[in-house]
Structures are given as C-alpha cells and as structure tokens.
Amino acid sequence: AQRVTQPEKLLSVFKGAPVELKCNYSYSGSPELFWYVQYSRQRLQLLLRHISRESIKGFTADLNKGETSFHLKKPFAQEEDSAMYYCALTNWGKLQFGAGTQVVVTP
Amino acid sequence: EAGVAQSPRYKIIEKRQSVAFWCNPISGHATLYWYQQILGQGPKLLIQFQNNGVVDDSQLPKDRFSAERLKGVDSTLKIQPAKLEDSAVYLCASSLTGDTEAFFGQGTRLTVV
Numbered sequence: 071a072q073r074v075t076q077p078e079k080l081l082s083v084f085k086g087a088p089v090e091l092k093c094n095y096s097y098s099g100s101p102e103l104f105w106y107v108q109y110s111r112q113r114l115q116l117l118l119r120h121i122s123r124e125s126i127k128g129f130t131a132d133l134n135k136g137e138t139s140f141h142l143k144k145p146f147a148q149e150e151d152s153a154m155y156y157c158a159l160t161n162w163g164k165l166q167f168g169a170g171t172q173v174v175v176t177p
Numbered sequence: 178e179a180g181v182a183q184s185p186r187y188k189i190i191e192k193r194q195s196v197a198f199w200c201n202p203i204s205g206h207a208t209l210y211w212y213q214q215i216l217g218q219g220p221k222l223l224i225q226f227q228n229n230g231v232v233d234d235s236q237l238p239k240d241r242f243s244a245e246r247l248k249g250v251d252s253t254l255k256i257q258p259a260k261l262e263d264s265a266v267y268l269c270a271s272s273l274t275g276d277t278e279a280f281f282g283q284g285t286r287l288t289v290v
Binding site: 074076079102113114115116119156160162163164165166167168169170 | 180181208210212217218219220221222225227232233268270272274275276278279280281282283284
C-alpha cells in the first residue's frame with residue numbers, strides 16, 4: 071500500500087537558517103510527488119511538484135527514488151515561511167497526504 | 178479569482194444528528210475530492226469523483242457517510258447519524274484531471290457535541 075511519512079511534527083528554525091522538511095514514501099510504481107502548504111487562515115495550496123523541478127519561494131525538493139524520499143529544502147528561512155507543510159503523492163489521480171510538519175520561523 | 182467554494186464554513190451539531198456539506202468546484206474541473214482532516218493529522222481522502230462517477234470511495238464510512246455529484250459539477254457530502262469522532266475539517270478539492278494540481282476550498286469545520 072502506498073504511504074507518505076513525515077517524521078517531524080514540528081520544526082522550529084531561526085530566520086536565515088536552512089530548513090529541511092523530510093518526506094519518505096512507499097509506493098511500488100513511479101509516483102508523482104508534491105508539497106502542499108497551508109499558511110495561517112488560508113486554504114491548502116500547492117507549493118511545488120517534482121516533475122516541474124522548479125524552485126518556488128526559494129524552496130526546492132528532489133525526488134530520490136533510491137531512498138524513496140522527497141525532502142523539501144530552503145537555504146535561508148524567512149518568517150513568512152511559517153506554515154503547515156504536507157507532502158503528498160498521487161497514484162492514478164488519488165492524492166494522498168502525509169501527516170504534515172508545522173514550521174515555525176523565529177526572528 | 179473563482180476558487181473552490183464550500184459551505185457552510187462552520188457547523189456544530191449534536192451526535193446522532195445529520196449534516197450536509199456543499200462544494201462548488203472550479204468550472205471545468207472533472208475531478209472532485211472530499212477529504213476529512215482531523216486535528217493534528219493530514220487530510221484523508223474520503224471520496225473521489227471523476228465527473229459524476231465515483232473513482233474511489235474505499236475510505237468512506239458508508240454506513241453513515243454519503244456523497245453525490247449530480248451533473249458532474251456541485252457535490253454534497255452527508256453524515257447521518259453523526260458521531261463525536263466525525264469532528265473534523267471537511268475539505269473539498271478539484272482538479273482538471275486526476276493528475277493535475279488540486280485546488281482546495283477553505284473547508285467546513287464540523288464539531289459534534
């Protein structure tokens with residue numbers, strides 16, 4: 071069965087420090103992976119997807135099929151990055167989410 | 178911009194009562210999802226529609242939950258009777274197809290007392 075694991079419930083970092091959110095998955099085929107973000111009082115929205123291989127708001131994520139990971143990284147955290155982050159994968163259109171990581175960036 | 182609309186935003190009911198949620202997806206989106214998000218957990222897929230047909234409802238508690246998407250546009254999710262453990266945020270999302278970006282509504286926060 072497919073599964074998305076985010077081992078950290080809470081990540082607290084200082085402004086300007088690097089931040090890395092871990093995501094591991096289990097899936098037998100070739101998954102499509104995403105990071106979704108939810109800022110305070112806003113709706114859940116797509117941050118980035120692995121097939122686009124782009125950097126959004128300074129965040130990047132690389133799919134590592136060998137380690138079945140899709141970690142999200144940003145070299146210098148900003149206060150506006152404080153939010154809830156969800157890793158997700160899609161299997162034949164069925165979008166499945168991890169439990170989420172709360173990121174708190176302190177000045 | 179026109180996004181996914183959900184109503185109501187909040188609902189408080191007593192256990193054993195019934196409740197219904199409504200979702201209007203983005204125009205032209207064939208795929209519609211209903212998710213349940215319990216506090217402290219990630220969204221859990223309840224049901225997925227492709228147009229007006231059900232693609233996946235394997236995690237829908239069918240003894241009390243039902244959903245429909247008449248005419249392949251709007252959708253309603255109903256709970257009857259509600260239990261305390263149904264307290265959660267119910268999210269609706271839509272996408273052009275199942276493999277494109279999903280756009281989420283603001284959700285309905287249900288409290289069962």
